[in-house]
Amino acid sequence: MPKIINGKEISAQIKEELKEKVAEMKKAGISVCLAVIQVGDDPASSVYVGNKKKACAYIGITSLSYELPEETTQEELLALIGELNKRKDVNGILVQLPVPEHISEDAVIRAIAPEKDVDGFHPQSVGALCIGQQGFVSCTPAGIIQLLKRSGIEIAGKECVIIGRSNIVGKPMALLLLRENGTVTVTHSRTKDLKEVTKRADILVAAVGKPRMITREYVKEGAVVIDVGIHRNENNKLCGDVDYDDVAPVCSAITPVPGGVGPMTIAMLMNNCVESAALRQ
Numbered sequence: 001m002p003k004i005i006n007g008k009e010i011s012a013q014i015k016e017e018l019k020e021k022v023a024e025m026k027k028a029g030i031s032v033c034l035a036v037i038q039v040g041d042d043p044a045s046s047v048y049v050g051n052k053k054k055a056c057a058y059i060g061i062t063s064l065s066y067e068l069p070e071e072t073t074q075e076e077l078l079a080l081i082g083e084l085n086k087r088k089d090v091n092g093i094l095v096q097l098p099v100p101e102h103i104s105e106d107a108v109i110r111a112i113a114p115e116k117d118v119d120g121f122h123p124q125s126v127g128a129l130c131i132g133q134q135g136f137v138s139c140t141p142a143g144i145i146q147l148l149k150r151s152g153i154e155i156a157g158k159e160c161v162i163i164g165r166s167n168i169v170g171k172p173m174a175l176l177l178l179r180e181n182g183t184v185t186v187t188h189s190r191t192k193d194l195k196e197v198t199k200r201a202d203i204l205v206a207a208v209g210k211p212r213m214i215t216r217e218y219v220k221e222g223a224v225v226i227d228v229g230i231h232r233n234e235n236n237k238l239c240g241d242v243d244y245d246d247v248a249p250v251c252s253a254i255t256p257v258p259g260g261v262g263p264m265t266i267a268m269l270m271n272n273c274v275e276s277a278a279l280r281q
């Protein structure tokens with residue numbers, strides 16, 4: 001049976017390391033503060049925002065919470081971001097997505113000062129990642145790199161195949177694996193003969209958004225399989241993009257859902273906040 005890559009354990013380890021670092025920074029007079037903005041009251045967003053604030057409290061990061069009504073105008077939201085950009089005590093600004101339809105997501109992302117863009121969504125952050133310069137990296141793909149490294153999985157020289165080309169996961173994942181000297185292929189809905197391509201992968205990252213689509217027919221024997229998906233199956237149980245029971249017996253390592261990639265996203269957000277505060281000094 002494969003090695004189960006335990007994201008819950010690895011994220012807990014990262015949070016412990018950050019907690020120690022924040023305590024040391026406090027002694028040196030440096031505090032860490034994240035501003036979290038939610039517009040409207042989408043229940044899923046409320047859960048995510050709550051978990052982010054809880055993680056901040058655990059690590060010793062101050063969180064400022066802005067719960068704005070659904071009717072908030074884009075102008076009002078951009079004005080708040082502008083104020084937070086100017087505040088010296090705020091190290092990170094996070095606007096929970098999606099925002100209501102009357103607000104441009106792109107305008108919001110661009111309004112956040114790149115040095116406070118702890119989500120790593122600003123075009124300047126993405127551009128910096130692309131050309132190997134300093135900048136914040138999108139949390140989910142950054143978390144996947146940590147999962148691989150901390151599980152002793154070598155990336156250099158490996159065939160890495162990503163299924164999905166989103167701005168938040170697929171594209172930054174490709175750039176990060178490339179930075180680690182992987183040989184990278186990005187596949188998507190228009191890829192011809194997808195199985196043929198994914199079967200080449202030593203490291204396969206599934207970020208398709210379709211429950212249990214990836215069966216063993218897509219996987220080479222002995223591959224490392226990373227599952228970014230999170231869905232509820234017909235019995236209301238959580239499942240990923242990968243058909244875990246079918247794939248696990250043929251791969252060498254796999255992330256479970258839940259408890260794989262999911263917990264890493266918040267850990268890396270916390271890491272970006274701490275880094276932002278440290279860089280300001």
Ligand code: GUN
Nearest residue numbers: 094095096097098119139
């Ligand atoms: N909505 C879903 N995932 C994310 C995320 O990583 N960051 C933000 N800001 N919103 C999200």
